[in-house]
Amino acid sequence: MRRTSLALLLAALLVVSACGSEEEADTTAAAPQTTAAPQTTAAPPATEAPAEEAPTTTAAPTTTTATTQAEEPMEPVTVTLYVGGVTSSAPQDYAAQAQGFFEAANIDIEVVALDGTSQAVQAVAADRSGFAYTQGSILDEMLIADRNPDAPPLIAISAGAMRNPVALMFLEGKGISAPADLLGKTIAVPQGSLSALYLDVFLEVQGISKDDVTIQNIGFGALNPALLTGQVDAIVAFARAIASLSIVAPEQGDTIGAFLFAEFGIAAPMTGVVIQKRLLDEHPDVARAIAEVTTRSLHFCAVNAEECVTDFITINDGRDFDQTLAEWKVALEAQYGIDPEEAAGMDPLALGWFDPDLIAETLPSLRLLFEIEMDFDPTTLYTNEFVSEP
Template identity: 25%
Template sequence: MTPLRTLLAAALTLLAVAPAVAETDVKFALDWKFEGPSAPYFVALDKGYYKAEGLNVTIDSGPGSVAGIARVAAGTYPIGFFDINSLMKFRDQNPDKAVKAVLMVYDEPPFSIVTLKKTGIAKPKDLEGKTLGAPAPDGAFAQWKAFVKENGIDADKVKIENVGFPVREPMLAAGQVDAITGFSFSSFFNLRQKGVPAEDIVVMLMSKYGLVLYGNAIMVNPDYAKAHPEVVKGFVKATIKGIIETARDPKAAIASVMKRNETADEAIELARLEMALRDNIVTAWVKANGVGDVDPARLAKSIDQVAVTYDFKAKPTAADIFTGEYLPPAAERKL
C-alpha cells in the first residue's frame, strides 16, 4: 500500500470510530398535560428543530401554570413554560431567584370565566349574586381582583368557592356552582367531554374585558442562562419554528401530541389547539410583529394590573421580567 493510500485508510478508520458530536441535554417543563396547545414543542422535537440546534430536549408535563415556576428557579428544569404574571409575584417573593421570561407564547392569556347559558350570566356584572368556583392556585383566579376592578363588579356580591381542579368543570355541569375560573381551552373542552353541548357554554376571556395581561411564556433559570446562552438561544429559535409550523398546519401538528398521549381524543385536542392558536397565540399583534416578543409598554401596564391583585414589595419593571436577547431576528419570527 502506498503512503497516500495508507494515510487515507487511517483517516477513514478514524472517521468510522469517531463519536458523533454530543448534543446538550435540556430538560423542559410544560405547565400542564400533553394536550393540544403543547403541540409546538413536540413538533419542534419531531421535526428535528431542537436537534439542529445541538439540543437533546426532554419534555415533561407540569403541575400548573403557577406552581411550576419553582422548578425553574431551583434548576430542576432549567427551562419551563409558565405564567408570566405569576412570575412577577414569584420574583417579588424570591428576590434572589431572578427567573426571566425569554419567549412570549400566549400573547393574550387564556384566563377566563366560564359558565353555562342557563345561569343567565352573559357579561361580567352578571356574576353578582352568583357562586364562582375557583381553585385557589388557579392562574385565572389570580386575576380576579383586576377583573373586578375593570368591569365594575361588586365583589361582595359574588360568593367564591374554593374548588379542586379535577372537580371544577363537573361542579359547573352539575349546577353546584354558577361559573368557574380557568383556562378557556381547558374548561371549554372539559365541559364538552362531560356531555355539555358547545352552544350551552359561555366563555368570557378576561383579555376581552379590560385585562392587558400576557400569558404563558418560556422562562429560564438565570444561572443556567448565564452559563449556557447559546443553548437558550437555540431552544428559543427551535421553539419558534415549532410554533410557526403548528400555526401553519394544526392538523399535522396534533399528531405529535397524540404520539405522547394515546388515550386523548384527537378531535378534541385538535379543536383545543385551534382555539389556543386563535385566541392566545396567533393574535393581531403577533401577525404584525412576529412570534415571541412583547410590547414593553403593554408589559409595563400589565404589571400595574397585577399590582391590583398583589401588593408588590418592590414593583418590577418590564425589563426585570422579560428579555428579548435570546430571540432570533424578526424576519425569522414571522408567521
C-alpha cells in the same frame, strides 16, 4: 355583557363531530406523559431556592437582537421542561419532540407535569441545575421576585400568548348573563394557578366580594366535567376550553357563555418561555437553543395545526383529536393572537418577539392588580436576543 369576541371565536371553529359525551367532557384531563422522564428529586417551592444562587434583579438590559448563529453544534445537554398541566393551549413542546426539533438542537428533553402555570414557573426558579424552562409568564417572574427576593431571577427568552388567556365559562342555563349574576354562584378553579390569580382580580374589578361567591379548588382535568354535570356554576381556565365545552353543552340542551378577561381590560400576564437568568448568562448557547426550538415549534403548530395536534395526542394518549384541534384554534386566536395565514409568511422566529412598548405599558397595571411592591426595569424580564423582529 361583552360577547362579540366569543361569538367570533365559535363561528371560526371547524365543524367537528363528537365521539361520546363522557370522553369529550374530560378533554382537559392531564394525560400521562409517556415520553417524559421526571426528575428524581421534586422541585421545592421557589421560596426554598438558596440565596447564594440569586443575582440581583437589576440586571443589565438584554433586548439586543442577535443575528448570528452558533458556528459549532452545541454539546448535548439535558433540559427539564416543567409543564403547568398538559393542555391543548401549548401543544408546541410536544410537537417539538415528535418532529425532532429538540434532538436536532442536541437537547434531551425531560418533562415534569405540574398543576398550573405558576407552579411550573416556581419549579424553574427552584431547579438547582438551572437547565430548565417552562411556558410561563412575565407576571410570574414578577410575583416570584416580589415575594422572594432571594429566588434566582428569571427571564423570558421568547414570547408566547400576549393576550390575557383566562376566561370564566358557564352554562347559560344557569342564569348568568353578566358578571353581577355570579353572586351566590359556585366557581371552580385550581388554587395556586394563574387562572386563580386572575379570578381574584376579575372579581375585584367587578366589585364582587369573594364572600359573595363560593370558590371550589378543582384541578384542571376535572373542570369541564364539574361544569357540565352541574357540580359548579362556572369554571375559570384558559379560553381554549370554550371549544370543547361548546361541542358537548348542546348535547345537554344548553349553551356555553364566557367572560373573556381580555375584554374586561385586565392586563395580560404576557406568557413566554421562561428560564433562570443564570442559564442565559452562563450557557447562552443552551438558552438560544431552547428559544429557537420553542419558537419554531410554535410557528409549526400555528401553520400546521392538524399535524401539531396529531403529535400532541400521540404523546398524550386518550385525547380526542377533533376537540383538541378546536381548542388549539381557539387558543391561537384568543390567547396568542396569531393568524395562521399571516404566520405562514413570517420568519418563524418573529413569533417569539416581545414588543418592548407593550411590556412597558403593561407592567404598571400588573403591579397594581397583583399588589406587587417591587419596581422592575422591564428590559430585565425578557430578551429578544434569540428571536427576530417582525
